Amino acid sequence: MVSAVKNIVLIGFMGTGKTSAGKILASRIGFSFIDTDVKIESERQMMIREIFAKYGEAYFRRVETEAIKRVARARRAVISTGGGAVLNPENMEALARGGAIVSLKASVDAILERTAQKDNRPLLAQADRARAVVDLLAERAELYEKADLVIDTTRLTPMQVADEIARWMRRDVGLHA
Numbered sequence: 318m319v320s321a322v323k324n325i326v327l328i329g330f331m332g333t334g335k336t337s338a339g340k341i342l343a344s345r346i347g348f349s350f351i352d353t354d355v356k357i358e359s360e361r362q363m364m365i366r367e368i369f370a371k372y373g374e375a376y377f378r379r380v381e382t383e384a385i386k387r388v389a390r391a392r393r394a395v396i397s398t399g400g401g402a403v404l405n406p407e408n409m410e411a412l413a414r415g416g417a418i419v420s421l422k423a424s425v426d427a428i429l430e431r432t433a434q435k436d437n438r439p440l441l442a443q444a445d446r447a448r449a450v451v452d453l454l455a456e457r458a459e460l461y462e463k464a465d466l467v468i469d470t471t472r473l474t475p476m477q478v479a480d481e482i483a484r485w486m487r488r489d490v491g492l493h494a
């Protein structure tokens with residue numbers, strides 16, 4: 318049983334469904350929805366890809382940590398994080414303080430399909446996107462396992478993912494959804 322939970326935090330690789338499932342979950346349980354990438358983009362008035370292109374990844378990671386530390390203080394929020402949030406242990410410590418961590422994962426094929434349309438993911442803007450996904454997943458796989466709940470979304474719709482999280486919350490978290 319996870320006790321005294323105030324937020325639900327979604328972690329996982331790009332294209333695992335954090336934003337789409339998170340929005341549905343938030344409206345279903347009456348929580349607010351916060352997407353850390355959207356927050357960064359609106360605060361900086363720049364797209365994520367522009368931040369990467371102009372200032373580089375290390376700068377983005379610092380901005381991301383600042384944003385995460387602020388949103389981690391929210392109450393009754395579903396917080397969707399960028400896929401690289403797990404890289405900095407400080408991020409995860411802040412988010413886990415009172416937040417239940419739900420990790421979403423998916424097959425490489427599903428990730429490639431779901432990320433094919435949008436061009437706002439600089440780490441996947443490569444000639445060999447499949448290789449980029451496989452390599453990044455290998456680097457991060459262990460970090461994505463550090464969660465209170467892990468869901469494979471490969472064959473699930475965002476609605477089904479939200480249902481599964483809501484069910485888990487009723488059963489194990491003591492939050493009533």
Ligand code: S3P
Pocket residue numbers: 329330331332354365398399400401402437438439440
């Ligand atoms: C990143 C994931 C992106 C975004 C940035 C870096 C990553 O977020 O934060 O492009 O390092 O995996 P999504 O997971 O929401 O696409």
